Amino acid sequence: MRTTLWLAGLFAAAVALALFAGENQGTVTLFWPPHRIDMSVNLVVLLLLGAFALLYLALRTWAVLLDLPRQARRWRAQQRERAAHEELLDALVQLLAGRYVRARKAAEGAQARQVAMDAAGEALPHGATLRAVAHLIAAESAQALQQRDLRDAQFNQALALAGGSDTTPELREGLLLRSARWALEDRDAAGALARLDELPQGAARRTLALRTKLKAARQAGRGAQALDTARLLAKHRAFSVEAARSLVRQLVAEQIRDTHDAHQLQAVWAELDA
Template structure:
């Protein structure tokens, strides 16, 4: 459609020119004394048009001629920039391939090429960002080669270049890399200081939080590590299973850092409600409280949510729960005894519950019932520690009855003979 319209326009112009030129009787007379020159108006118009196009062509040719040096300079600059970008790609490729010496040389070649262009007043676009990235690549290679002085020198250069307006985003990357290098050198305090220098938005990125988590764990700061792990879990930086495992381990580390009952209670209070319901955490907290000679009733209160769902726990966790409860049996109250008896009656063939109920009855001086439950438990317990404790308790009960034969047999069973 467009071509057809152009043809129509051209035909119209041709028709208009033909009508004008065909009937044009005008003439142009030039007086050049003593001469007189008569020319057709159509010829004059054609000569004027030809002169215009000729002058225009001459001016274009002269402009192109005088522009050759500038074009040659631009071509050389483009070649240098292409070579510089090729060296940058080589540096990245060598770094990924583990060829650190070549990566470092390529990055330093990029810096040299860029300095040459800048010195000749041909500074490339985004030059500050380019220099910063080259410095980071060289520093990364130096870190892999254990050349700490070169790494610090290039890191300083990267941070200086990243302060420019067109390289602000690169500064965060340089700081994060420096924090990672500090962790590799086992310097968590230096890594934490670097992370604190990040803007608030950058400090909440997943990579920054992961680095902070590693730094706080290396520095032995379980509370800081736990708070960071919570943020990472909210950001879905881990799978659900991994998040639970990491938070559980950090919560246990936090509890292990308490060296008196007051510290332990503060550590327990700093945990979130969901974390206190984790069986491993609650059991460990109760065991830690008993090891610090704390209140057994408080330990049982911490264990109560876990006890209420003890039927769904794994065998190993149930054994740990029984051990934690057993440590506070000296002050066992009637309410807990009723809970234990109710659980044992609800599952009478469970050897672990038989053992727990038997030990509770023994501490409450219910000798006959304790002997019955412990005898049944001793025959079915799979855990070696509980099995040994059950026979030891039976031996003590036999000695109390002055049954030397039964006591000797129980002691032998407890010794594993």
């Protein structure tokens, strides 16, 4: 439709110009002592249009030339941004493939590129998130390599970035969940539960958080807490009906087995009735 209207407008302009030029017998006289120049009105109109077109092209060319440095800086920034994203993706791929040393090096490369961009005044809107994810991948690789000091250093840097105003709450929640999983792998149930306690209420009731809490509570020997968590998971349908019943029975049996007197047994029985 737009093309049709454009063509119709061109034809109308051509017809109007032909009528005007064909019937116009006027002349324009320019006096430039001792010279006199006579030109038709049509020629004057064409010259004015040509001069306008040349002036427009000259101004556009000048604007493009003035904008070249900014375009060059923008192109270089895009290249650096692309390289940072490529290194981050490579780090993730290497992590999934189990090549932890390469994953850590690629993640550190992505961090370095992002720091360089910030120093050059080319900070990305999502730069903090990118760096936090790179630190998380490096921490995950260090955990797999049993390099706990490096893991903690990378995790703390990621957590500091996740606390900024330009990141989402989900980033911090994900970091805390990963830290809790690492603590479980290190048989540090108390540390895992402490990390889970830092989660907001909504995040703490998600299935992944509850599964981690169940494992940590069982590892710490907190039968009552494990039983409550198992019931929540069953309510959220995290297990099949049979699996949920079996797990609850197992936890109840463990609680009863851990009682040492009638008072403790009565307390456990009262909790079961509740």
